[in-house]
Amino acid sequence: MRALASVNPFIYRYKWHFLAGVLFVALSTLLAIFPAQLVRYAFDLVNEGIDLYHLYAGTRAQSGVYELFGRNVLFYGMVIILLALLRGIFLFFMRQTLIVMSRLIENDQKNQIYLHYQSLPLSFYRRNRVGDLMSRISEDVSRVRMYLGPAIMYFLQLVLMFILIVPLMLMVNVKLTLYTLLPLPVLSVSIFYINNVIEKKSDEIQKALASMTTFVQESFSGIRVLKSFVRQQDSHEQFTKSSNEYKNKSLSLNFVNALFFPLIMFLIGISTLITVWVGGQEVIRGTITTGTIAEFLIYVNLLTWPVAALGWTSSLVQRAEASQARINEFLHQKTDIVSRRNVEHSMQGDIVFDHVSFTYPDTGIEALKDVSFRIRPGQTLAVIGNTGSGKSTVAALICRLYDVSQGSISIDGIDVRDYALPTLREQIGYVPQDVFLFSDSIRNNINFGLDQPDEERMLQAARDAAVYDNIVAFPEGFDTKVGERGITLSGGQKQRVSMARALVKEPKILILDDSLSAVDTKTENTILSSLQRIMANRSSVIISHRVSSVKLADEILVLDDGQIVQHGTHEVLMADVAGLYRALYERQLQTEEA
Known part of the structure; x- marks a missing residue:
């Protein structure tokens, strides 16, 4: 967690989002627990109502018992629906605070990294690959966002659920509580290990996809060389090999994912069976009521996802820590210029x-x-x-x-x-040896160094660089898109546009x-x-x-x-x-x- 301390200033910046999120997590958790107790009362009421109804069979009081029973069940049903609606509202606001906070921090962190990248000297860019720089500002920041949003949110839910639910369960029946919670640690550990396998395979897929994308980008950028050397078939074979590697890794991940949810459902089912089995025995002994079994089943379902998410969030935190360490590696590099x-x-x-x-x-x-x-x-x-x-x-x-x-x-x-x-x-107007044009119009490339573009200055700079006649001959003139790195222009035209970009600054x-x-x-x-x-x-x-x-x-x-x-x-x-x-x-x- 040491590396993740770097994001604490961002959390402090959006502290009101964070605190409001904690509040909404607490409120939504409370509103999830109350219905379970109402269900217990409703179940017990149904049992008592049935007994009373049979007790007064054949008398006028039986219809009164039926009406009272119906009103009470309707009341409990309406209260449970109302609480569910309120919980839905608080869950909405919980995500609108914590998840929005993570997105805002993600945006700020990307801006921080990009601004820092621009401050670093050229020697930094000679030492590091562009792909690595892109990875840290995109994938690594996204992994840190998953820690700031889902991981924190579900961890808070888990903590509050356990603090509020487990004592309530223990107060009702210790034996039933222990048996009910027994499969949940197994569920959490299983998900932790399976999720690590999934994340590892996902990383392999990302690398395979990045390799395939780089290959395709280079092939299309160098299509003239490819055609002139008649290497289309060889290029296609290499792409097929790369594509097959990506396919095989994706199928392997799909196989693990196919096992993931059945495992969760199996362990949840085991927990439900244990609750019903042990709870039924306790009902026979007279220590609890059938309503208590219904209450415990709701508690089990409430605890299942946070416990399952514990393994997932643990993996998210591990990945976020590694990603933030990679980000810090570059952020700690300072320019000497x-x-x-x-x-x-x-x-x-x-x-x-x-x-x-x-x-x-x-x-x-x-x-x-x-x-x-x-x-x-x-x-x-x-x-x-x-x-x-x-x-x-x-x-x-x-x-x-x-x-x-x-x-x-x-x-x-x-x-x-x-x-x-x-x-x-x-x-200083500098025309570098290695000409670089942005994938934009010729107009915007020439005016790149000006805060306020001037049409006359731009036209004069194009004339001075002897590229004006070439530009106006294009169908779209100065609004012609030059393509990636100026690929649509000849080498001489690119040099002259680059020269016009320097001259327009005067x-x-x-x-x-x-x-x-x-x-x-x-x-x-x-x-x-x-x-x-x-x-x-x-x-x-x-x-x-x-x-x-x-x-x-x-x-x-x-x-x-x-x-x-x-x-x-x-x-x-x-x-x-x-x-x-x-x-x-x-x-x-x-x-x-x-």
Whole structure:
């Protein structure tokens, strides 16, 4: 239960729901017990009425006995019906308080986890699978909800039932009470073990379903690859294997479920038989009446479900504890990307890297080694180099997706670690290397970074990114749905929409991380011409492996294995015949000619 202590603040937040639920549980339990006693009185009344009716046979008093008997039975019947209606009302409110409380806490907990996920650094997402993150915010939270709702509700019912009913039974007849309650612990333990088997098989089914769903999702996402390599039949065989595994596990669970309810009914029947058998003997001895047997049968039925639920709720608590422990594992992870001073400053774009070194925390790869440079306001810096030279790391550090291992990065003389994170990132337009578009319209993808979308700014950004003509050619224009991860667009179109998303913000600092790799030379020249106008008034960083994308920059840095090996303008670097920049240029020129 230690892990579940984390949900106590949520219970305190909805304490009035909880307290009202406890009250309604108590009232509904009391209204379940009173009818049992009324049934006993009614049964005894029937016996006495029959005896009196026969005693006064043949006299005028017999009709009076009959009328009195009928009125009393009708009275008891109406009272029992009234109590049943009242109990139904309180049961309704019991669920409307405790179950609603669990749903409200489930919603709050999901929001808490999602908000916490967004605060964690990129290194966290590199270490953990998306499926695991999804599992904790969905399945694990749902299991905790089952503890907060049904488990607490039925446990309260069980406790109150035993506190109120067992003493009443013992006061009537100890022997009958002990025999009547004898099968109930067996019922509870049996359900506990069977429920564990059911839960284990259910988990296996969930894993099989998740595996099958992942396989289908990947197959449909990569349908072009599947068709081009003619692997449809092989894919179908793999799906059939996965589907059969899911079917077999489901049938196995169905077999256990088929045994579950007959077992419950058998044990309940045993308890009823014992009550009638032992109770009948006590009636013969004259220690109890037949009404007492009827009362005990009602008590048995009242106790059966809470006792049966004890095994079920115990399993729910175990699963909830394990799930909350998994949730806490992520909630206890804190981000180290926090602002030291929360500076809110309107940037001019004077960027300084001062002896910066950086090692990725999750892999240990040293991406930058003692890198120093400066970008003055309005300047355009290009960073070029071979794959793995550390180009994208420069962009990630400016946006403070990671913190430097050594050295410092400042903007306008203020260390980026001192900026308030929203202030820093709102003033940077970043086009990442791995383009990601949301499954939404092109309009909403471009306006993603704006609190208040502006139609003119959006259209101008699309023109500057040279994607306007492509978009208006679509039947639905800017309202065209791009599909999952932008699958309906070509690679170049996705890059240009992503660039328009950065340009529409009109950022103080613009970072393009290899954002022209999927466009042709003509489109690239068109975009670069537009960017010259855009970058004239803002600091810009162009990261690329193509010389054609960087030659118009004010200064070019050439990175190799995380170190600056050359820097200067295009003309200066081309003059160095033995330099890496000249080698990259000639290699790309030969490739284009070929």
